[in-house]
Amino acid sequence: MVEPRAGEITVYFYAILFARYPQVRQMFPQGMDAQRDRLLRALLRIVDLADDPESLVRFCGHLGRDHRKFGTLAAHFPAVGECLLAALARYAGPAWTLDIAAAWAKAYGTVAQVMISAAEQDEAVRPAVWPATVVHRVSRGHGIAEITVRPHITYEYAAGQYVSVETPWWPKRWRYYSAANAPREDGTLTFHVRAVAGGSVSDALVHRAAVGDVLQLGPPMGDMVLDAADHRKLLFVAGGTGLAPIRALIEEVAHRGGRHQVDLFLGARTGAELYAVDDMLRMAQRHHWLTIRAAVSHEHLPGIRGSLPEVLAEYGPWYEHDVFLSGPARMVVSAMETLTLNGTPPHRIHHDPFETPVLSTS
Structure with a gap:
């Protein structure tokens, strides 16, 4: 009910938080647009995971550990909860019943406790920054x-x-x-x-x-790691600067002795935007288990032409592979759809969470 007005809710939330608790304002940047967007994505993600406790606890644990870099303390959570529920109540209107309020209070208390516990455990073993x-x-x-x-x-x-x-x-x-x-x-x-x-x-x-x-x-985050793969055949797909984590994963395969068969697809709109291809080709010359293909979607050049999802469909199927996707969110979503339609089980497709935009942030 409130999602269509979510942007207004986050503006109101921070306004009353800073008005009621001005001492926390110094923890935030002067420009709040990115911070509001981050809060909104986190809230929507938490609601999406309400019926998946294991994933919810993992996500909130990540949040708790990551918030240490802001100077967040356990004492801050009651203030945030008070203002968050006030913002939801204001924009939900008559739909904000006593039962709904109690459910949200309980949910927020659970999220806060998971975040606090994760932060305390993290503090015992490593710095915040x-x-x-x-x-x-x-x-x-x-x-x-x-x-x-x-x-x-x-x-x-x-x-x-x-x-x-x-x-x-x-x-x-x-x-x-x-x-x-x-x-x-x-x-x-x-x-x-x-x-x-x-x-x-x-x-x-x-x-x-x-x-x-x-x-x-800040602390390292993300579960798109090699240990997430169940099978020896790996498919890596990188659009633009999405090559960064893919390159790291390929280096990790090499460090482990090249015990995988790796197919890498690189994509960009034009040939000029295909950066670091020479580096990857040299890597393929050193490692016989690595095969590289590059495609462009908006320029006629010798070689493969088309978007990465189109090229994946042409060269597949990939149902025997663990797949790692990195790049613009639209490309990742489209590639996931193409792969699943062609038989790749969803649990074998790995990518960074959409609520934490790694490559498109400013």
């Missing part, structure tokens, strides 16, 4: 920069996971980027960042960041 110095930067063209950082303290993550990043130029604005490499002995991480229109953080990273600058990293 990791300072990291930029040690290398190279332009990939077309608004893409490859940025390598070295965390000041050990940063443990798995290939395929994504990381929230804060720059010194936009305090409290965190954006998500996937690491483009499997864990290295020297501890460095490489990110592929595309500057997007109006994107303050991505623009700063692509055009302003230099060797010696210090960024802040």
Whole structure:
């Protein structure tokens, strides 16, 4: 009932939160648009998972651990719950009955407790943020920069996971980027960042960041990891800078001795937008188990032409494979539909959660 007015609800929620509890305002960035959108996606995700307790607990645990970087404390949760329920009540109108209010209060209490417990457990074993110095930067063209950082303290993550990043130029604005490499002995991480229109953080990273600058990293997140695969045959599909986590996963396969058969499809609108293809081809020359195909959808060139979902349908079926998808959400959704229609079981299709847009954030 309230979803059509969800944008208004989040504006009202933060307005009354800051009015009633002005001390929490300093935890948030000056510009609140991205924060409101993040809250909305989280709320919708929680409602979607109401009948899947295992996934709900996992998602809320991720939220709790990730919120440590904002300085969130257990004492903040009652204030947030009070204002959230007040916002829902205002926009639900007569539909907000005593029973509905009680159900939401109970649900919020459960979510809050899971988040608090996850944060407390996380605090016992690792920091909330990791300072990291930029040690290398190279332009990939077309608004893409490859940025390598070295965390000041050990940063443990798995290939395929994504990381929230804060720059010194936009305090409290965190954006998500996937690491483009499997864990290295020297501890460095490489990110592929595309500057997007109006994107303050991505623009700063692509055009302003230099060797010696210090960024802040949040905890690693995401379940699109190699251990999620049940089978030896793997299909990797990358659109645009979606290649970053896919590249990391391929490196992880190599580290484990190449015990998989890997098919990689790269896609872009034009040949010029197909970045890092040469790197991947050199990787395929070193590893006999890796096959690479590149496709463009909006330009007539020698080779494969079409969107990635179209090309997958042409070269399939892929029902014997575990599939990893990374790129624009529209491409991922379309590819999932194509794969399932052609026999790939949904539980073998892996991708980052849509409520945490890794590659399209600003």
